[in-house]
Amino acid sequence: MPELPEVETTRQGLEPLLRGARIAGLLLREPRLRWRVPDGLPRALRGRRIRALDRRGKVLLLRCDGGTLLLHLGMSGSLRVARRTEPRGPHDRLDLALAGGTLLRLRDPRRFAAVLWTTRDPLEHPLLRRLGQEPLAPGFRGRELWRRARGRRAPVKVFLMDGRAVAGIGNIYATEALFRAGIHPARPAGRVSRARYERLSRELRAVLREALAAGGTTLRDYRGGSGAPGRFRPRLRAYGRQGAPCRRCGSTLRALRLGQRQSVFCPRCQR
DNA sequence: AGTGCGGCCTGTCCGC
């Protein structure tokens, strides 16, 4: 689920509550996530002070003194603040308890989330090391997308979602950005012109900003840090709309499978 | 190296 706008919404919602807080403990109800959460993690975290909550791509970085907890929400994960007394659901996998009785609760029905502790530079962690440009950062450039696409025969949509050229893009926003830019998702990445990558980078930034302003897209599980669903779904122009009319030209939107993922596009507007 | 695929999980939906 959560792509960049959802993870950033979560970050923005949680950061004020976490910054400066002290970790009272970690309750691991279900350590079997994407990778098994080590039994020693609660002891490693207890008593540490949280400095900041940052984000790189789809990964949250809970920066503590002496180390960083990396949180990846996978397909179905969400994080929210809860009171200690709040009843928990069957998919609430762990609670990070803060001094004062507040909990940071990870809900993850499919157990694809990752919780990893590192005492080194987190940006050098294997999860983050190879990530490309941050699409909302001021330095984000279509030129760099174009450069990284040289010689690539994979579909441009697969290239966008791969993370090594641009970070944080998943199926929803790759679909939406390609629709807005008028680029066919199956076109080989290396056969998209530099000018069209510049257009694509602008559309990508625009759709991410709009989604972020709406608190992200909720399809099923996603909730922001305060528990509210995202409001961007009705504003999706292509994702999930196969068979419906294109909002620009009226043609029927079609779907194909690229890299095992559903890809919706307008056969007339996207070339 | 780049590419394509299976697999990891659980829940839901659809067709029979």
Added chain:
DNA sequence: TGCGGACAGGCCGCAC
């Protein structure tokens, strides 16, 4: 109503 299969916001690991 019940059941099997496909599919879902992500990404790793493997074979070629």
